[in-house]
Amino acid sequence: MNKVGPGTSPSQSWHKDLARLIDHIRMRNFPEVLNDCLQSLVSFDTLLIATYKHAFKPIVVLSNHPQHLEPALKRYVNQVYLLDPLFNAIQGGLSGGVYRLREIAPDSFDSSEYCRSCYNEFGLVDEIILVIGLENDVSFTLSLGRKSSLGSITRAERNTLNQIFPVIAALVHQFWLAQSADYVHNEESRDAMEYALATFGSGVLTRREQEITGLILKGHSSKAIAELLDISAGTVKVHRKNIHARLNTGTQSELFSMFLGHLSSLAAS
Template sequence: MNKVGLGISPSQSWHRDLAALIDHIRMRNFPEVLHETLKHLVSFDTILVATYKHSFKPIVVLSDHPQRMSATLAKYINEVYILDPLFNAIRNGVNGGVYRLREIAPDSFESTEYYRSCYHEFDLVDEIILIVPLENDVVFTVSLGRKSSLGSITRAERNTLNSVFPVISALVHQFWIAQSSEYVHDEQARNSMEYALSTFGSGVLTKREQEITGLILQGHSSKSIAQLLDISAGTVKVHRKNIHARLNTSTQSELFSMFLGHLTSLANG
């Protein structure tokens, strides 16, 4: 098989795909053509193309997740994206490029209740993400999911994506110039999610405890939180103990459930 992903120089297929991308560069179906191009370069089971901006709700541009996963995807987009590693990496200013999810995720992400109850439902063993910063603080992302049958991305496939990323990034920029008006982020959703995170535990937790609670829910260990906030790990552990005592919780699962309840109460209020 003559794939760039096998470490072979760009083939005639790549040139045909590139020509097709250029032909569709200002069309609404450019993401579908990009999907087909990536399938010829690397192996993956699922694709999710989305845009992010500040704390706005992400916009799904393209998804091929199975129908049975639609409820989980909707839960991510509408509720828990604010805890997601990609969302938070973008909000913290990650540079454009090609990343594995585990490279940008907090150190204890896979032990979070969010991972177990939501992300784990996608049944992925690896996720490779192309991050393209655009104008007006919008970030265009392409997430390629791999299940156990494919395993982790190979070095050759990673090198392939790195080599074509500048071209894909340039094409995405041109697509966005033509089509950005079709993808407008919801200002109300941004405000409500920022409010949800800032008010969780309000009146019960201190501001520092609220900050640490948010980091716990995202998947940061005590060591990671200590580094981020420039305090000792021992101090973080004391805060964690106080948080559970004040909220009458004992596990992260209970903390996560309480946060979801907080989101629901705000939405219904």
């Protein structure tokens, strides 16, 4: 494949790649071809193509993560995606487009226990996500991860992705029309995850405390929680103190571990 310098405007080589994509548009290996073509335009270390729908578990369409990260990816898909900024942004109605993870993440995401103990396992310093809305409330996402050797995405590369996004979205729509039957979201997984969120701390925390606990786990600061719930920051701090007292926890790490234990107990029941 002819390479284009990362961040340059799509040119003749992109047109050749586009022709190749069109040739594979209804084939099962379209995601692999798409990966190859994107690599000729922008630089990235990892790629994860996944679909999201309501509270269903995400479905991995393609991943090029190294084998040693498979346990972390499996953990994400089966459990901790509930705390993921992308998942929650989609739940909140995120529209199609090109985003950096930090643009859609809660204000204290970097200091959240989910980020420290799960997301950071992937070793990324930047993540660029293409979000494409499909039929039946499905969101098709391409997450391009960059490690420290590449650094953050450049303005030129971001511009390139914005330029080609409408074409990529149209191609993905056609691929999905042909292959969506191979990627069916499981109704039981949606019910289980909704139940998990609704029942964490049940019988110990009040409904408001459960709501605030979920926002804490996702990486929202007290100030952000106050704005989301239209209450004072002081009230949030009181709730946080009460949550730790009722659950007998003292840190975010302990709260996160308890939440994972809750998920595991539900899966085993």
